[in-house]
Amino acid sequence: MAVFTPEQEEYVRARQVCVLGTGKRDGSPQLSMVTYLYDGMYLLISTTRASAKYANARHQPSVAVLVPDGRKQVVVYGTAEILEGKERDAAIIAIRAHQGDPLPADYDLERFGRRLDELRRIVIRVTPERAFSND
Numbered sequence: 001m002a003v004f005t006p007e008q009e010e011y012v013r014a015r016q017v018c019v020l021g022t023g024k025r026d027g028s029p030q031l032s033m034v035t036y037l038y039d040g041m042y043l044l045i046s047t048t049r050a051s052a053k054y055a056n057a058r059h060q061p062s063v064a065v066l067v068p069d070g071r072k073q074v075v076v077y078g079t080a081e082i083l084e085g086k087e088r089d090a091a092i093i094a095i096r097a098h099q100g101d102p103l104p105a106d107y108d109l110e111r112f113g114r115r116l117d118e119l120r121r122i123v124i125r126v127t128p129e130r131a132f133s134n135d
Contacts, residue, residue, distance in 0.1 A: 003128040008074050012038045012067050021064035022056035030056050037098045043126040044091045057124050065126060074133040083123040089113045091123040
């Protein structure tokens with residue numbers, strides 16, 4: 001069963017900024033404006049292990065994502081998982097390309113992965129489960 005209508009999928013695919021809603025340990029919400037990539041299956045968000053987003057998504061993987069454009073929006077509810085290692089590397093390469101900053105074709109991918117490890121970067125991969133929109 002498709003989560004997005006064709007219009008919602010086109011809308012989410014065409015944008016790069018969203019508000020990620022995660023739950024803090026005390027049950028209160030945490031909202032973060034972030035960039036993302038929708039790859040046709042998942043919403044991919046790059047962040048670090050030092051962020052509240054990371055801690056919250058590990059503790060409570062149910063998340064909400066709001067993709068705004070003025071008064072129009074698509075809201076996505078889903079489950080977050082943390083990507084590390086080669087999966088993270090591939091996701092960050094895709095995110096960078098989507099944002100107009102692709103890695104050079106001859107870039108050393110092992111070196112890239114080590115650098116991401118040094119920076120403590122991870123990717124939050126959100127599997128969409130429900131979506132709604134308004135105008």
